[in-house]
Amino acid sequence: MTTLQDLNSCDRAAFVATLRGIYEHSPWIAEGAAVLRPFDSPVALKQGLQAVVTLASKDQQLALLRAHPELAGKAAIAGELTAESTGEQAASGLNRCSAEEYATLHELNAAYKDKFGFPFILAVKGPLGAGLTRSAIIETFARRLKNQPADELAECLRQVHRIAEIRLNELLKVQHMFGPQVMEWAEQLGAISDSVDHLTCAYMTPAHQRTAAQLRDWMIESGMDVHIDAVGNVVGRYAAAQPDAKTLITGSHYDTVRNGGKYDGRLGILLPITLVAHLKERGERLPFHLEVIGFAEEEGVRFRSTFLGSSAITGRFNPILLEQQDAEGVTMREALVSAGHDPAAIAGIARDPAMLLGFVEVHIEQGPVLLERGLPVGVVTAIAGSSRYLVELGGVASHAGTTPMGMRRDAAAAAAEIVLLVEARCSGRGSLVGTVGQLEVPSGSVNVIPGQCRLSLDIRAADDAVRLEAVDDILAGISAICARRGIDEKLWKLVEADAAPCAPRLMDRLGKAIEDSGLPRYDLLSGAGHDAMEMASITEVAMLFTRCGNGGISHNPLETMTADDAEIAGQVLLIFLRGLDVAAA
Incomplete structure (x- = not known):
């Protein structure tokens, strides 16, 4: 059995060789981590390996991702996977896919690679290490196919680290107590x-x-x-x-x-x-x-x-x-x-x-x-304080085709301006955040200018003074918007909770x-x-x-x-x- 002490005391070549299967076909990661020894715990070793990947160039990171096989792909069917990948895919039954499941995965693999340029990577052993179901894998595949390229690159690297974590646990026979x-x-x-x-x-x-x-x-x-x-x-x-x-x-x-x-x-x-x-x-x-x-x-x-x-x-x-x-x-x-x-x-x-x-x-x-x-x-340093309000805007409902743009009292247009006001006032201000989480046009119709609109405000910050100043500015801004647009406003305070350091x-x-x-x-x-x-x-x-x-x-x-x-x-x-x-x- 390999121990952490063995990894800390062996020469560099032995260290790299022992960890050769942890990151798929990427010995440079173990080589980079070797100089960080000794590691006090398996957790520290995992962090050290992860740090090497984080500090690597984007080309190196992409090469790491491209070293991984497709799930239930041609290499898997041909039996050409590493022993680690073979076991992981088998643990989730990917070697027992139905013809329909193989066809679905084949289509997803092709669409994913066409969009991102690297294979879909998922720690198929899951949160417990026991294996995800094939349906859960396919659902995750389809969901992540909608991600933006930068977000999916980051997610794939996280999945690589999770795979490495599971493999290290097996190598070092890590026993969890809790x-x-x-x-x-x-x-x-x-x-x-x-x-x-x-x-x-x-x-x-x-x-x-x-x-x-x-x-x-x-x-x-x-x-x-x-x-x-x-x-x-x-x-x-x-x-x-x-x-x-x-x-x-x-x-x-x-x-x-x-x-x-x-x-x-x-x-x-x-x-x-x-x-x-x-x-x-x-x-x-x-x-x-x-x-x-x-x-x-x-x-x-x-x-x-x-x-x-x-x-x-x-x-x-x-x-x-x-x-x-x-x-x-x-x-x-x-x-x-x-x-x-x-x-x-x-x-x-x-x-x-x-x-x-x-x-x-x-x-x-x-x-x-x-x-x-x-x-x-x-x-955690503090729990942010929160101010929540319900805002009701009253304009005039009128015909969408016959009312000139300059003569409208559009409650929804005022609400849209308020949403952007909240976003602008709360951006770039440290812990301050602002959200309009509810936005409703009661009895709205496609051909009627909205005469009413309801929206919520949620303003949070770790510093109560910062939060309350933002609330004052936003409420004043709402009044100004409504006055300029001829909109009536009503306001209800729902929550006022101080920050808790x-x-x-x-x-x-x-x-x-x-x-x-x-x-x-x-x-x-x-x-x-x-x-x-x-x-x-x-x-x-x-x-x-x-x-x-x-x-x-x-x-x-x-x-x-x-x-x-x-x-x-x-x-x-x-x-x-x-x-x-x-x-x-």
Whole structure:
């Protein structure tokens, strides 16, 4: 068996020869990485090899891609693939394609090569390393064929690195302790849904209650004391040896958006459960109580109110929300009672801030920053504040053919100008971003000038002053546009949430844990809201982001990550927990 020590101590020729099958027909990558030895961990070795490719010329990168065979192509049929490629394609059944599947792949291969000039590359062993289905491969092939050339070049290089990662794991017989279990559990939870067609888990539905029960069972099996509280949070407690010790809380939410992904929120619950099981198996106790909380609701899907689970923990749950109704007219109070909960007990859930060490949340990034930098994890610096508005514009609906252009009061044209105003005001301003995510022309007709238009505004930034200044400018700009065009405007504020900076003490501890894992520390902002925003009202918070695949897509069935990245996040969190300075809190 080859070990990392063998690779670090052998001569350059032996190093290159041992790694000859990791990157397809490209020994120059191992040659470039040889001078970077010694590597402290397999993760560091993977990063070193990846760095050689990243720093290579575009011609070298294209040569690397062109060294790969087509999926189920002529070389595969003729048995001319490398042993590694043969095994990988066989693991996904590409050697057993039907005549129709071969024909489809042949057409896709030809169209892809004609568009991009290199073969389609996909780590067909998938996120778990067990192999994708042929239908999943064909769907991915067809989807990526629509990409722009620069984006697809970057994606193919990422897939090459994933293939190399899987091959290195096999070469070094890498054993994962946490990642595969997290991925398996995520698949099981992903099968529990309000819909038969996709994953939706809305607050207090039958699927939501089943999910909570499953999390409770896994927490119990891991060695925690567990209860489901009055708001539906699943709370597992791994006690310290000293009863009077303080508590560190970790966790995330288990509800989902409609037609969502399997890892948003749930990664941050499942990962610490596996860590507790590991600690319990070793008979190891931490110098603090560790609470893992599966927050019952963060997305606001059913009752249009977010952070229900974490706001109960912070003591900021608004009881007025109990009378909110869902689309069927069911109140939140009725839904809780029907599920066996006592709404009157929610106020008693609140934690005493004096007894808390902090809150740390592990979450997929839901964006492409880590992905584009080839990094599996990163330290969150702050969660952006958010201002959201609904704007209604009133013009005059009139005949599209008989009303001169200069005499129109077109609500949609005003809306279009507002969209461009938001884009211009928020571009090139650091963390500031602005989005018009909803745009509607009620009762619009092809031959009628729009008399009404509704649109949303979502303005976010890590710095509240920057965000609020942008909001003021945009609202003033909307008024000016409407005055010039003769449009009436109405405005409703939907959300005003301050930015939540992460605690430097906890950030540095996470950063040190990442470096101890053989990776460089990388800091980034969270543009999305998280339960950590709410928890910041009672204790210091930190967040660890994990790389999100498929271009960083989230809130979508295409949301994905790998067992290797989950493993790294687990190792980082474990180092963080073991090294947390209780005295400094």
